Amino acid sequence: MELNDKKRALIEKIGIAHEEKGFQPVAGRILGLLYVSPRPELTFDEIRETLNISKSATSTALNLLMHIGHIDYITFSGDRKRYFKLKMSNWRELIQNEIERVIKMSHVxxxxxxxxxxxxxxxxxxxxxxxxxxxxxxxxxxxxxxxxEQTREQK
Known part of the structure; x- marks a missing residue:
C-alpha cells in the first residue's frame, strides 16, 4: 500500500502519542496506519509490508492491541486471511476503563x-x-x- 508523506507523518505522530502512553512503538504505528489507511481493514501482510516491520513484531503488536481491546479482526467468506480493524465502537468503554484505573489508584x-x-x-x-x-x-x-452527547444531539 502506498502512503503519501502526510499520511506517513500522521502514522508517526499517532505512534509517538501511543508510545508516550506506554505502548510498544510498533503497536502505536499499527494504530496510526489503521487510522489513516484508505481501507478500514488491513491484512497482516499489508500492515507488515506498509510499515516495513518483521512478522514477529507485527504479530506481537497485533496480539497486544487485540488483547487490550483497541483492534479486532474480521474474515470474509472464501478468504482465509484475517483483516484487522480499529474497534471504534468501544471508545466509551476504553475511557471508562481508564477512569476506573484512576479511581483504583486514588484509593491506593x-x-x-x-x-x-x-x-x-x-x-x-x-x-x-x-x-x-x-x-x-x-x-x-x-x-x-x-x-x-447532548451537544452532539443538538447538531
Missing part, C-alpha cells in the same frame, strides 16, 4: 497517605491533592459524557 494513594510519615507535609499534601483530583474526575466523568 489514600492508603499510602495513612502509612506516610507526617514529617513531609508538603509531599503528603501533593499526594492527597492528586488522589482527590482523580476522585473528582471519576465522579464528574458520567456527567461530562452526558453533556457531550
Amino acid at each position: 494513594l489514600h492508603e499510602v497517605l495513612e502509612e506516610r510519615t507526617k514529617d513531609t507535609p508538603e509531599f503528603n499534601c501533593s499526594i492527597e491533592e492528586f488522589a482527590s483530583f482523580m476522585q473528582f474526575i471519576h465522579k464528574e466523568f458520567p456527567g461530562l459524557l452526558q453533556r457531550w
